[in-house]
Amino acid sequence: xxxxxxxxxxxxxxxxxxxxxxxxxxxxxxxxxxxxxxxxxxxxxxxxxxxxxxxxxxxxxxxxxxxxxxxxxxxxxxxxxxxxxxxxxxxxxxxxxxxxxxxxxxxxxxxxxxxxxxxxxxxxxxxxxxxxxxxxxxxxxxxxxxxxxxxxxxxx
Numbered sequence: 001x002x003x004x005x006x007x008x009x010x011x012x013x014x015x016x017x018x019x020x021x022x023x024x025x026x027x028x029x030x031x032x033x034x035x036x037x038x039x040x041x042x043x044x045x046x047x048x049x050x051x052x053x054x055x056x057x058x059x060x061x062x063x064x065x066x067x068x069x070x071x072x073x074x075x076x077x078x079x080x081x082x083x084x085x086x087x088x089x090x091x092x093x094x095x096x097x098x099x100x101x102x103x104x105x106x107x108x109x110x111x112x113x114x115x116x117x118x119x120x121x122x123x124x125x126x127x128x129x130x131x132x133x134x135x136x137x138x139x140x141x142x143x144x145x146x147x148x149x150x151x152x153x154x155x156x
Contacts, residue, residue: 002041004034005156041151042107049111056088063088100136106144109137 008014010027019027057064067082079085080098090099094111101108109132120127 002037002152003155004152005030006154007031038148045107049107056092060088096132096136103143104136104140105147106140109140
């Protein structure tokens with residue numbers, strides 16, 4: 001849980017009276033510390049997401065290999081309709097054009113960006129052109145705000 005302190009006097013919209021320069025400075029410093037705590041939480045969340053990236057490839061390597069191998073051996077169907085991809089791989093949150101969870105957030109979007117750029121450059125030297133539906137980005141923004149709000153407790 002992130003604990004932040006009230007700082008009503010740091011903003012003209014919430015200040016309840018005339019604010020001294022010292023109070024404004026103190027409240028501003030408190031706000032900066034609060035933002036740092038939130039960003040620290042976000043950076044730790046991103047690290048955790050990175051550690052778990054593409055976990056279905058590791059936990060289900062037999063299924064992944066079977067479908068991968070079948071494709072290399074001339075399977076004529078759609079790889080995305082094979083068992084590993086549709087039943088296991090889509091449990092991962094960052095494959096937003098194939099499956100977008102209702103609670104999609106900006107962490108999912110950032111993982112997707114990191115995945116697409118690194119995979120593209122490492123595998124073919126290019127990044128596949130693709131777009132993300134703006135409604136997904138909008139929903140991710142709203143859900144990330146909600147996610148962070150649930151982590152914060154205002155004290156004092």
